Amino acid sequence: MSDLKALSEAVIKGDINSARAETQKALDSGNSAQDILDNGLITAMDEVGRRFSKGLLFVPQMLRSAKTMQECMKLFESLFQEGDITSKGKVVIGTVKGDLHDIGKNLVSMMMEGAGFSIVDLGVDVSPERFVEKVHEIEPDIVAMSALLSTTMPSMRLTIEALKQAGVRGKVKVMIGGAPVTDKYAREIGADCYGPDAGSAVAKAKEILGVS
Numbered sequence: 001m002s003d004l005k006a007l008s009e010a011v012i013k014g015d016i017n018s019a020r021a022e023t024q025k026a027l028d029s030g031n032s033a034q035d036i037l038d039n040g041l042i043t044a045m046d047e048v049g050r051r052f053s054k055g056l057l058f059v060p061q062m063l064r065s066a067k068t069m070q071e072c073m074k075l076f077e078s079l080f081q082e083g084d085i086t087s088k089g090k091v092v093i094g095t096v097k098g099d100l101h102d103i104g105k106n107l108v109s110m111m112m113e114g115a116g117f118s119i120v121d122l123g124v125d126v127s128p129e130r131f132v133e134k135v136h137e138i139e140p141d142i143v144a145m146s147a148l149l150s151t152t153m154p155s156m157r158l159t160i161e162a163l164k165q166a167g168v169r170g171k172v173k174v175m176i177g178g179a180p181v182t183d184k185y186a187r188e189i190g191a192d193c194y195g196p197d198a199g200s201a202v203a204k205a206k207e208i209l210g211v212s
């Protein structure tokens, strides 16, 4: 099994070619996709975040690292497929208004799709009105929201309020997540559940829908 240090370094530097090569090397030498994700890619993004906070790197480098991570994820996307093609439920997912972070949301989508949910991804900067519109249009089982900024978390509350106003809150379960989000916050704003990571998003979604 590969030690994933070189992969993390390549993601921190935003060196797409080396990072892809290191990801492939790790897959070939038997590291699981989950291991590569947790100990290579996410560790790297955490370090990028730390360096950004300290003023050691800036938005363009953060963006480059994000692109690098997304390119690496493409190499093992298919490994998350469980081979179950019957939908366990319909999920509308998006990053909330004002927020452009999408790696975590994409990972949640990828894992949920792999676990048999059908996903409608609204992308980033999704307004409460847009969530409501999509709920009317496709009648999902779950609305899943992601926020990475403490300043955009309130949009989750506003979306839940908008679902109530539109009379559809009782028809969908609401799941939230993202680095600054907590279980306590989910309870405060009246979400049905919170997931700290993509794996738990799958488990929580199955739990709230009562499917296995």
Ligand code: B12
Residues within 6 Å of the ligand: 042, 045, 046, 047, 048, 049, 050, 052, 053, 059, 060, 062, 063, 065, 066, 098, 099, 100, 101, 102, 103, 104, 105, 107, 108, 144, 145, 146, 147, 148, 149, 150, 151, 175, 176, 177, 178, 179, 180, 194, 195, 196, 197, 198, 199, 200, 201
């Ligand atoms: C990459 C990055 C960017 C990229 C995003 C590119 C992209 N395509 O996503 C760019 C450069 C655009 C960016 C911009 C900014 N960023 Co930024 N960014 C990051 C960084 C380094 C990594 C985020 C990431 O992708 N992590 C990896 C993924 C896999 O983790 P994740 O998103 O947390 O997702 C996991 C869980 O949270 C969970 N999850 C996520 N969503 C959901 C949803 C559901 C339903 C569930 C159940 C679970 C779940 O599952 C995921 C997988 O396990 C973080 C630092 C960090 N460590 O988080 C800062 C960070 C989030 N950014 C920050 C800031 C300040 C900004 C800017 C304001 C900077 C600026 N001055 O312009 C802008 C804001 C732009 C905007 N309007 O959104 C701060 C936020 C501080 C705060 N708490 O508010 C952070 C924490 C950096 C820091 N330490 O200061 N950023």
